[in-house]
Amino acid sequence: MSRLADPAKDFPQWYLDVIAQADLSDYSEVKGCIIFKPYGYALWEGIQHDMDRRIKALGVDNVYFPLLIPASLLAKEKDHVEGFAPECAVVTEGGGKKLTEALYIRPTSETIMYATFAKWIHSHRDLPLKINQWANIVRWEMRTRPFLRTLEFLWQEGHTAHATMEDADEMANAALKMYEDFDRDFLALPVVTGRKPDHEKFAGAYYTMTTEALARDGKAIQAGTSHNLGQGFSEAYDVSFLDANGKAQRPWMTSWGASTRLIGTIIVVHGDAKGLRLPPPLAPIQAVIVPIYKSDEEKAAVLKAAGTLQESLKATIRIRLDDRAEKSPGFKFNEWEVKGVPIRLELGPKDLEKKQVMVVRRDTGEKTPMPLASCTPEAMTALLADIHKTLYAQAKAFMEEHTSSAETMDEFTKLIEGKGGFVWAAWDGTVESADAIKQQTKATIRILGEQKPPKGAKDIQSGKPATMMALYAKAY
Amino acid sequence: MSRLADPAKDFPQWYLDVIAQADLSDYSEVKGCIIFKPYGYALWEGIQHDMDRRIKALGVDNVYFPLLIPASLLAKEKDHVEGFAPECAVVTEGGGKKLTEALYIRPTSETIMYATFAKWIHSHRDLPLKINQWANIVRWEMRTRPFLRTLEFLWQEGHTAHATMEDADEMANAALKMYEDFDRDFLALPVVTGRKPDHEKFAGAYYTMTTEALARDGKAIQAGTSHNLGQGFSEAYDVSFLDANGKAQRPWMTSWGASTRLIGTIIVVHGDAKGLRLPPPLAPIQAVIVPIYKSDEEKAAVLKAAGTLQESLKATIRIRLDDRAEKSPGFKFNEWEVKGVPIRLELGPKDLEKKQVMVVRRDTGEKTPMPLASCTPEAMTALLADIHKTLYAQAKAFMEEHTSSAETMDEFTKLIEGKGGFVWAAWDGTVESADAIKQQTKATIRILGEQKPPKGAKDIQSGKPATMMALYAKAY
Numbered sequence: 017m018s019r020l021a022d023p024a025k026d027f028p029q030w031y032l033d034v035i036a037q038a039d040l041s042d043y044s045e046v047k048g049c050i051i052f053k054p055y056g057y058a059l060w061e062g063i064q065h066d067m068d069r070r071i072k073a074l075g076v077d078n079v080y081f082p083l084l085i086p087a088s089l090l091a092k093e094k095d096h097v098e099g100f101a102p103e104c105a106v107v108t109e110g111g112g113k114k115l116t117e118a119l120y121i122r123p124t125s126e127t128i129m130y131a132t133f134a135k136w137i138h139s140h141r142d143l144p145l146k147i148n149q150w151a152n153i154v155r156w157e158m159r160t161r162p163f164l165r166t167l168e169f170l171w172q173e174g175h176t177a178h179a180t181m182e183d184a185d186e187m188a189n190a191a192l193k194m195y196e197d198f199d200r201d202f203l204a205l206p207v208v209t210g211r212k213p214d215h216e217k218f219a220g221a222y223y224t225m226t227t228e229a230l231a232r233d234g235k236a237i238q239a240g241t242s243h244n245l246g247q248g249f250s251e252a253y254d255v256s257f258l259d260a261n262g263k264a265q266r267p268w269m270t271s272w273g274a275s276t277r278l279i280g281t282i283i284v285v286h287g288d289a290k291g292l293r294l295p296p297p298l299a300p301i302q303a304v305i306v307p308i309y310k311s312d313e314e315k316a317a318v319l320k321a322a323g324t325l326q327e328s329l330k331a332t333i334r335i336r337l338d339d340r341a342e343k344s345p346g347f348k349f350n351e352w353e354v355k356g357v358p359i360r361l362e363l364g365p366k367d368l369e370k371k372q373v374m375v376v377r378r379d380t381g382e383k384t385p386m387p388l389a390s391c392t393p394e395a396m397t398a399l400l401a402d403i404h405k406t407l408y409a410q411a412k413a414f415m416e417e418h419t420s421s422a423e424t425m426d427e428f429t430k431l432i433e434g435k436g437g438f439v440w441a442a443w444d445g446t447v448e449s450a451d452a453i454k455q456q457t458k459a460t461i462r463i464l465g466e467q468k469p470p471k472g473a474k475d476i477q478s479g480k481p482a483t484m485m486a487l488y489a490k491a492y
Numbered sequence: 493m494s495r496l497a498d499p500a501k502d503f504p505q506w507y508l509d510v511i512a513q514a515d516l517s518d519y520s521e522v523k524g525c526i527i528f529k530p531y532g533y534a535l536w537e538g539i540q541h542d543m544d545r546r547i548k549a550l551g552v553d554n555v556y557f558p559l560l561i562p563a564s565l566l567a568k569e570k571d572h573v574e575g576f577a578p579e580c581a582v583v584t585e586g587g588g589k590k591l592t593e594a595l596y597i598r599p600t601s602e603t604i605m606y607a608t609f610a611k612w613i614h615s616h617r618d619l620p621l622k623i624n625q626w627a628n629i630v631r632w633e634m635r636t637r638p639f640l641r642t643l644e645f646l647w648q649e650g651h652t653a654h655a656t657m658e659d660a661d662e663m664a665n666a667a668l669k670m671y672e673d674f675d676r677d678f679l680a681l682p683v684v685t686g687r688k689p690d691h692e693k694f695a696g697a698y699y700t701m702t703t704e705a706l707a708r709d710g711k712a713i714q715a716g717t718s719h720n721l722g723q724g725f726s727e728a729y730d731v732s733f734l735d736a737n738g739k740a741q742r743p744w745m746t747s748w749g750a751s752t753r754l755i756g757t758i759i760v761v762h763g764d765a766k767g768l769r770l771p772p773p774l775a776p777i778q779a780v781i782v783p784i785y786k787s788d789e790e791k792a793a794v795l796k797a798a799g800t801l802q803e804s805l806k807a808t809i810r811i812r813l814d815d816r817a818e819k820s821p822g823f824k825f826n827e828w829e830v831k832g833v834p835i836r837l838e839l840g841p842k843d844l845e846k847k848q849v850m851v852v853r854r855d856t857g858e859k860t861p862m863p864l865a866s867c868t869p870e871a872m873t874a875l876l877a878d879i880h881k882t883l884y885a886q887a888k889a890f891m892e893e894h895t896s897s898a899e900t901m902d903e904f905t906k907l908i909e910g911k912g913g914f915v916w917a918a919w920d921g922t923v924e925s926a927d928a929i930k931q932q933t934k935a936t937i938r939i940l941g942e943q944k945p946p947k948g949a950k951d952i953q954s955g956k957p958a959t960m961m962a963l964y965a966k967a968y
Contacts, residue, residue, distance in 0.1 A: 045565050045607050046558045046595065054553035054623070061554065077530035078537065082522045083597075083628055083644050084581070089521050102588045105560070107597070109582035111632030119522065121559075121583065121597075131521050147530070152559055152628065156587030168559050 048167030099219025163280030171275035184268035195240035210463030222246030231284035234436020236489035242272035292356025308364035332393035442482030444475035524643030575695025639756030647751035660744035671716035686939030698722030707760035710912020712965035718748035768832025784840035808869035918958030920951035
């Protein structure tokens, strides 16, 4: 196994090295599409399993809609088609014949779903309608990077219809909170949440909210988004319902999604110079036992004790005994470190003599002897919980250290080009000012502040009166 | 709710009626593609959950490969491309530009996977390689029917590579047995299993095995297939490994799949004049409590007892209390019957007086009073197990009653056009004879017998000496 690039010197190369050495994905025969290898796909299965439960707890039912969307259907919502059609893969032949109408591979499913909502929704008693699907998506990206940006990706997309704006607001916020809770509890991921400015919103949305994490290289990364779509799609797809007074109304829609990008997010937020560091709820293997021995006699004794330890823990935690004879302990330490396994248990003849096991935490690197009798399911569960807490705290501290505010363009540029991270600045609310800042620094507005700017505050770029506070960062 | 067509008179219409009234799927804006509605998708989730566990128990890892396959890649295995290219949907534009090479939406993934196997397999130590993916598939079908045959469908496809023919045989058989066990234990589905004749095998396979169930209309339906692909794909995609002696060898591949067609299979095998009958392990709702009352006083008492009953059972079985005030008990009986819920628990004032609940089995229609004190989690679990056993026994008896053998073409035609089902007949092993029989009767060979034909047996169509016994049926 070769060494990883130094993340402090070449973060992009380090990212690719981690993926290759942790065996998460491989390149495919199709440009921009990756292969999810077993260890990488196991991360997605973990995410699906936990998030699906949370989605169902919101009263949302899983469904599956077709992959292919007729061009005429996509075209009905003007902003949406302008935003997405240029990114689409287009099917023009099927069954050996040229098609009379082109079919787009779904870049997202609002259009095909809401055309069907028109059949399903008639009365206020049909609302709210709340569905979700786990599906593959294709968007024709030119500059791709494994997990972070790929031509095809996997995601969940929730879609709901409501009788009132308030109900849609509530749903969009509940979905955002679901992501925030999931990010914290399952991925140990601190995020900032808030609304996007209009020029960064989803094509066709009334407003867009996002959860954004901060990578170790100081760039922001979107972890999940939730849109109140307003009534635009209802009008475009002619969805209506009779309210309690028998009056025809347009429902309000929401949609919200999170994707395999979360895998990339975990890497760039929690990874370190030794590779992945997986949050314990996500880790396919939570603890690995590495036996250490020289003679055959030592081998027999150590493997016996290791087997007993594994047996005592396997009902409670996901544990593996790495008894490969052809690999050295050093090789194994390195491999499980790069794969981010939270706990390593080393067991050698000296440990057996002392009736102990060496416990190595992946989060801090701490190595502590623990009496074998104390290495119980309860102790390991508590240790995993502490590792989760520590990963979260480390990422949170990093985010706090890398969140600043700037009152002038000069200060702003120094911060963005210096330590990076999030920078609060007053904004005049115009696309022109935001674009000028993007041109100069590559930083974009990630979310808007909920508080108004201080009295008299001026846009750092235009010098015009500020109407709101914006959180800027360079972003993935 | 309207009535279902009589399955004895118009089985195809009954099938569509059941799907509509059980709310399993809807038609979409794309011809030949269906929408899986929540109750229909829940069936697929149940199938995935149980089968995934069995696949993993075979030592197979889940992965995910790209949806799109370059035309040149698909073309490398001659039989495979001839079989599948005419059925493909073809992407010719992406990101607003005409592509230099067309991309096929995967009709199955042998080609893209095995091209990658060439990178992953070098030594006999890399074998066996065993992977599986849950994915969507597109095949351009002209005559579609919900679940049974759709342009896009969902499936799992297992793909493995082995050092020897024996290992590949063993794997292909293990996959077939996994399907057979799953069919019996999860779907209460009796199947016949065996090899397909060469002219019915998977395009590019060495041999194909299948599990086939028998629908209530006497037609066979394929539930899962397993292929030993031989070394053809290894050669086409240049996959090789060094054996223990350092000699280059071609690995043997297998692939095996089961799809959302299983949902259609459940309908046509277990359904009856009242609708679906779901095997209990699959049923999203295993028991429903329907409260019966007239006065408000009765309502309060009945709902209280129903709530207590639900609470006592919900940790053990998937149970719903149908307390919708706006629907009559009769409406509810009908709805849960058409949706195939295995157990209905009726609770009215008279039952409360007698401290009993009426238990109605969906499999047999039997209605029996049971003391409330006896309606325990253990009793319900046992009843569900008995319903599963009964559904299996009924389907098995039907299959046995509809399995015959014919010694002449006349006998054969009468059987196929009469009661239908499976008919054993001696076959001379030629495509010509099988084709002639298909022309005359629409029956095709489903599987080949393991026993040789009796001495002197002649093909029922050609009159030439028979080389094997074939099991014929009309099929979905």
